[in-house]
Amino acid sequence: MTAPRVVIIGAGIVGANLADELTARGWSDVTVLDRGPLPRTGGSTSHAPGLVFQTNAAKAMTDFAKYTVEKFLELDCFLQVGGMEVATTPARWEDLKRKHGWATSWGVEGALIDAAECVERWPLLDGSQVFGALHTPTDGLARAAKAVEVLAARAGSRGAKFIGSTRVTDVLRSGGRVTGVRTDQGDFPADVVVSCAGFWGREIGAMAGMDVPLLPLAHQYVKTGQVAELAGRNTEEVEASLPILRHQDQDLYFREHVDRIGIGSYAHRPMPVEESTLDHSVTATAMPSMLPFTEDDFAPSWEQSKLLLPALRQTKVEEGFNGIFSFTPDGQSLVGESADVRGFWLAEAIWVTHSAGIAKAVAELLVDGHSEVDTHDIDVHRFEEVQLAPSYVHETAQQNFVEVYDILHPLQPKLSPRDLRVTPFHARQRELGAVFLEAGGWERPHWFEANAPLLKQLPHDWLPPARDAWSAQFHSPIAAAEAWHTRNGVALYDMTPLKRVEISGPGSLEFLQSLTTNQLDKSVGSVTYTLMLDNAGGIRSDVTVARLEPELFQVGINGGIDVDHFVKHAPPGVQVRDITGGTCCVGVWGPLARDLVQPLSREDFSHAGLKYFRARRARIAGVPVVAMRLSYVGELGWEIYTSADNGLRLWDALWAAGRPLGVIAAGRAAFNSLRLEKGYRLWGTDMTTEHDPYEAGVDFAVRPAKGEFLGRDALEGRTASRRLRCLTIDDGRTVVLGKEPVFVDGVASGYVTSAAYGYTVGRPIAYAWLPASADVGSGVEIEYFGRRVAATVAAEPLVDPGMERIRR
Numbered sequence: 149m150t151a152p153r154v155v156i157i158g159a160g161i162v163g164a165n166l167a168d169e170l171t172a173r174g175w176s177d178v179t180v181l182d183r184g185p186l187p188r189t190g191g192s193t194s195h196a197p198g199l200v201f202q203t204n205a206a207k208a209m210t211d212f213a214k215y216t217v218e219k220f221l222e223l224d225c226f227l228q229v230g231g232m233e234v235a236t237t238p239a240r241w242e243d244l245k246r247k248h249g250w251a252t253s254w255g256v257e258g259a260l261i262d263a264a265e266c267v268e269r270w271p272l273l274d275g276s277q278v279f280g281a282l283h284t285p286t287d288g289l290a291r292a293a294k295a296v297e298v299l300a301a302r303a304g305s306r307g308a309k310f311i312g313s314t315r316v317t318d319v320l321r322s323g324g325r326v327t328g329v330r331t332d333q334g335d336f337p338a339d340v341v342v343s344c345a346g347f348w349g350r351e352i353g354a355m356a357g358m359d360v361p362l363l364p365l366a367h368q369y370v371k372t373g374q375v376a377e378l379a380g381r382n383t384e385e386v387e388a389s390l391p392i393l394r395h396q397d398q399d400l401y402f403r404e405h406v407d408r409i410g411i412g413s414y415a416h417r418p419m420p421v422e423e424s425t426l427d428h429s430v431t432a433t434a435m436p437s438m439l440p441f442t443e444d445d446f447a448p449s450w451e452q453s454k455l456l457l458p459a460l461r462q463t464k465v466e467e468g469f470n471g472i473f474s475f476t477p478d479g480q481s482l483v484g485e486s487a488d489v490r491g492f493w494l495a496e497a498i499w500v501t502h503s504a505g506i507a508k509a510v511a512e513l514l515v516d517g518h519s520e521v522d523t524h525d526i527d528v529h530r531f532e533e534v535q536l537a538p539s540y541v542h543e544t545a546q547q548n549f550v551e552v553y554d555i556l557h558p559l560q561p562k563l564s565p566r567d568l569r570v571t572p573f574h575a576r577q578r579e580l581g582a583v584f585l586e587a588g589g590w591e592r593p594h595w596f597e598a599n600a601p602l603l604k605q606l607p608h609d610w611l612p613p614a615r616d617a618w619s620a621q622f623h624s625p626i627a628a629a630e631a632w633h634t635r636n637g638v639a640l641y642d643m644t645p646l647k648r649v650e651i652s653g654p655g656s657l658e659f660l661q662s663l664t665t666n667q668l669d670k671s672v673g674s675v676t677y678t679l680m681l682d683n684a685g686g687i688r689s690d691v692t693v694a695r696l697e698p699e700l701f702q703v704g705i706n707g708g709i710d711v712d713h714f715v716k717h718a719p720p721g722v723q724v725r726d727i728t729g730g731t732c733c734v735g736v737w738g739p740l741a742r743d744l745v746q747p748l749s750r751e752d753f754s755h756a757g758l759k760y761f762r763a764r765r766a767r768i769a770g771v772p773v774v775a776m777r778l779s780y781v782g783e784l785g786w787e788i789y790t791s792a793d794n795g796l797r798l799w800d801a802l803w804a805a806g807r808p809l810g811v812i813a814a815g816r817a818a819f820n821s822l823r824l825e826k827g828y829r830l831w832g833t834d835m836t837t838e839h840d841p842y843e844a845g846v847d848f849a850v851r852p853a854k855g856e857f858l859g860r861d862a863l864e865g866r867t868a869s870r871r872l873r874c875l876t877i878d879d880g881r882t883v884v885l886g887k888e889p890v891f892v893d894g895v896a897s898g899y900v901t902s903a904a905y906g907y908t909v910g911r912p913i914a915y916a917w918l919p920a921s922a923d924v925g926s927g928v929e930i931e932y933f934g935r936r937v938a939a940t941v942a943a944e945p946l947v948d949p950g951m952e953r954i955r956r
Contacts, residue, residue: 151175152339154514155329157316157352158182160193162498163344164296165219165507167303167310173515176307179336180300181329183348183428186312187297190428190435191346195471196500197369197412198290199392199403201231203251203258203282205887206480207899210254211521212505217286219504225295230391231287232270234278236456240397241279242618243555245934248282252889252931253899258284260934270390272377272459289388289403292500315428316345319355319492326356326491340514342493347437347474349482349496351423356492359536360528362474362482363545366419366439368446369412370468371405377459378407396553398452409460411453414553416445418546421472441468473499477535477544479552483510484528487712494528518682522836529708534568534589558885559594559622561586571644572732572795576803580813585622588707590645593815595626602629602812612905613881618933627817631907634738634781634822638806639814640799641735643787647707649714650725652700659722660693660701663714663858665841665850668693668701675761675776679841679849680713681859685866686837687844688713690829694763694776702727702763702774702789706831732795734802737785739956744806745775745786753786760955769801781819782826782948784956821904824913827874827945833886834872834901834915843868845944871920872901874944875928877912882937884930890916891929891936897922900930909946914939 151174156163159182167178184190200220202213220226235241244260251258261283267275269283300310311333318330319341328337343352353360381404382389388404395401399415419442426436446468454460474497476482483506486492495510506526509519524530534540543565561584568589577584581597603611603625612628614620633639651660660668666678672695680689692704705711714724736745746753751766753775758764763776774789790798803811827845829835835844840863852860877884883905890898903914914930922928924943929936948954 151177153337154178154340154342155336155338156180156342156344157329158191158344158346158348159186159189159296159300159310159312160191160344160346161196161292161296161500161503162346162495162507164299164303165504166342166344166495166510167308168299169508169511170514171303171306171308173511175515178303178308179338180308180310181314181316181331181336182312183315184312184430184435186310187300188293188430189312190430190437192437192471192473193292193296193500194435195369195438195469196292197403197410198292198500199401200290200501201233201284201287201392201394202256202501203247203254203284205250206525207254208521208523208525209502210250210256212502212509214256215505215508216290216501216503217288220290220295223295223298225291225298226288227291227386227388228286228288229388231284231394232266232281232391233394233396234266234273234281236277236279236395236397238279239555242933244280244282248934249888249931251282251284252896253887256284257286258282270393272375272457274456274458277456283391287392289392290500316352316355319352319489321356321489321492324488324490326489340491340493342495342510344495346496347421347472348423349474349494353494356486356489358486358488358492358494360482360494360496361477361531361536361541362497363476363541364421364423364472365475365545365549366421366470367412367414367473368416368441368449368468369410369471370441370446370465372409372411372460373463373466374407375409375459375463378404378409382406394553395452395456398449399553400449400453402453402457408466409457411449413446413449414549415449415452418549419470420542420546437472439470439472441470443468475545475548477531477541477548479548481506481526482528483523483526487529487715490716518684518686518837522686522838524709524832524836527709529712532588532708540565557618557621559585567591569645571642572792573642573644573734573799576796576799577642577813582813582815583624585816588645592645593642593813594622594817595624595630595815596813597626599626599629599812602633606632609910610907612907615883619883619885623817627815627821628907630812630814630818631821633810633812634783634814634818635908636739637810637812638736638738638740638744639812640802640806641737641781641814641819643733643735646704646733647710647726647728648702648704648731649711650700650702650727651714651722653722654699655719656699656701656722659717659719660703661854661857663717664691664693665857665859667851667854668695669854670695672697673762673764675763675778677849679846680710681862682837683859683862685840685859685862687831687835687839687841687846688837690831690846690849692778694774696763696765696774730792731789732792733787733789734799735780735785735787736802737779737781737783739784739953740809741783741785744802744809744811748801748805755956768798769805771798771801773798779954780828781822782945782954784954820902821907824902824904824915825906825908825945825947829872830902839872840866842866843870844872868920870898870917871922873916873918873922874942874946875914875916875930875939876906876909876942876946877914877930878938878940880911882932883912884914884932884937889931890918891931892919892922892926906946913946
């Protein structure tokens with residue numbers, strides 16, 4: 149098969165890496181265009197400080213950074229001087245312990261060092277200012293501008309063409325596909341166009357009719373005069389030998405420039421940049437990505453720099469600029485194909501740190517159809533429509549700039565903007581004292597203050613132990629009462645934010661069969677849990693499919709990435725419609741759920757009348773609904789769907805009928821605990837494309853005998869060397885939160901995915917990826933803020949393994 153024609157827009161560090169990765173895979177018809185002159189085009193790469201700190205809260209971003217280090221070392225474009233992140237506050241020192249755990253989980257060498265060793269490694273440092281540091285010996289400095297030249301030469305030797313001083317003015321398309329680009333130098337035909345334009349990415353995306361949630365922001369960088377203590381230490385060729393240094397308590401970082409110090413600051417006010425105001429010319433001393441230095445903004449940072457590094461008091465800031473970088477609403481990169489113009493791709497908001505790794509992933513997606521590293525965290529379709537609004541992007545991207553070095557809790561919600569998406573039940577939830585956290589723009593109750601008095605009624609063995617200060621944040625013991633009432637009475641859960649699509653039309657069954665692993669050719673009313681795989685057998689999503697009519701299916705999915713997947717593959721005649729905003733859902737769960745629902749309906753809600761994993765249309769208190777007999781908390785009950793306009797009436801009817809039964813509203817904290825006790829996986833957290841169904845323990849949803857489906861052939865002959873295991877914490881009180889390393893026989897061998905306190909079983913639970921040899925009964929250790937916590941691999945599910953409760 150002939151390789152497609154590819155045009156890459158942007159010849160910076162991302163575009164050059166992508167050209168290299170594509171040509172290495174045999175795609176030689178690659179043209180790289182840039183509006184600036186080659187090789188230094190005037191984009192962010194031309195002035196990037198080049199610091200590469202590999203460790204990140206996200207495994208994928210760490211993997212991308214690790215690959216960048218490996219590749220740039222091979223290109224002789226990396227100074228592996230190591231990295232040091234210092235703590236000057238107790239809170240930061242604890243946070244570095246957590247970050248060291250991430251490094252261990254993701255396979256990055258690192259160590260926590262004391263103040264004396266900090267000074268030994270960075271003699272200019274005032275040791276009295278610091279508690280210690282996280283030292284990572286494989287971090288260092290990427291020589292980004294040099295790397296671009298080397299990569300361009302290598303890609304060019306395989307056929308790629310790099311053309312500068314050529315401005316793209318339009319993205320050409322026909323019949324929903326890209327056909328090329330128009331420039332001020334003529335048209336360039338293409339089958340694939342990839343925008344690697346950096347802070348110009350919004351402009352390029354708009355040419356293809358795509359909203360790119362990106363905001364260019366200025367970031368200050370200065371160089372000092374000569375520092376006497378550095379004189380003679382380095383050379384122009386090897387310009388640095390001290391570790392790159394972060395002082396995150398003051399939003400600062402430092403690196404050597406031979407005998408001078410470079411200082412970057414995030415401590416100043418956010419400075420949004422409008423691309424249309426930039427001067428496009430590039431000279432030896434000016435370029436579009438370098439704005440004039442605003443000295444007053446840097447003044448406080450200069451004082452803080454001199455406190456940490458007293459040697460700076462003998463010099464001054466000699467030069468500085470405000471450099472432009474790209475920020476997004478969640479601080480992550482943007483990768484993916486347009487939903488409307490097939491063949492038009494984005495690879496934007498990518499810093500030098502992750503440039504080679506993400507370019508490799510994009511090349512793998514284009515050439516092979518899947519990436520070795522899971523990319524859902526950076527997929528452009530992860531955002532909801534409301535999050536693409538310019539006002540939302542403008543506010544949240546600036547907030548991400550402000551918080552770039554902040555200590556953030558995994559559950560920490562935005563303070564603003566809020567109340568963007570509320571369910572029909574929101575007013576009632578507020579009346580019950582709901583404590584809302586936010587996800588995807590949705591307000592989601594995590595617990596209800598109205599349930600606080602129920603804590604006094606709990607059996608003693610249901611009362612959870614006190615938590616440490618970190619895990620106690622954004623948590624309440626009220627969740628224990630809500631879990632108890634779900635297990636022993638009945639509770640209402642707002643399931644509206646879980647995304648759902650309607651798939652209909654001739655051929656819809658065959659279409660769904662081709663993308664999913666389980667048998668869907670069942671009678672009307674069937675509900676099926678199934679997986680969607682990529683072509684390498686990795687789990688790209690898990691979905692629940694309800695057959696409501698012969699050619700009408702309601703599919704519960706994991707987000708916009710799944711919508712795009714369905715739309716991309718849908719044949720003519722099959723309609724895919726996102727119905728989330730026009731519908732709502734109440735989970736009615738608990739042993740008294742039938743006592744609540746049945747009196748409100750003429751339809752038969754008995755076990756025989758509506759069996760487990762069956763659905764039916766019905767009326768409840770006169771409200772037309774679709775009731776699905778399934779439960780993510782492991783108790784009797786239904787997911788009850790209706791249109792958004794009927795939602796409040798449905799809630800009020802259920803609430804009124806449930807009062808004599810002691811019904812409560814319950815939130816996500818109880819929900820997460822109950823689902824872990826039942827062993828239910830959460831896609832994107834417990835399993836991703838990096839895992840196959842056998843490793844993840846969801847192979848019961850795979851039916852190879854049903855016929856062809858995407859990823860089927862890739863599963864043949866698989867053996868699992870690792871497993872997703874259930875752990876219980878031996879001390880009965882330490883609640884970890886996820887991403888902590890797990891040690892088997894004293895060796896770091898895996899990491900925690902999900903965790904919670906198990907109120908039913910009376911001890912903390914964690915799920916973790918471990919070697920397959922770590923079987924039930926094995927003792928392991930979880931590293932939590934630098935201390936080892938003993939845990940035991942447990943048989944799962946922990947609650948109701950025989951499924952008696954859920955099938956009453």
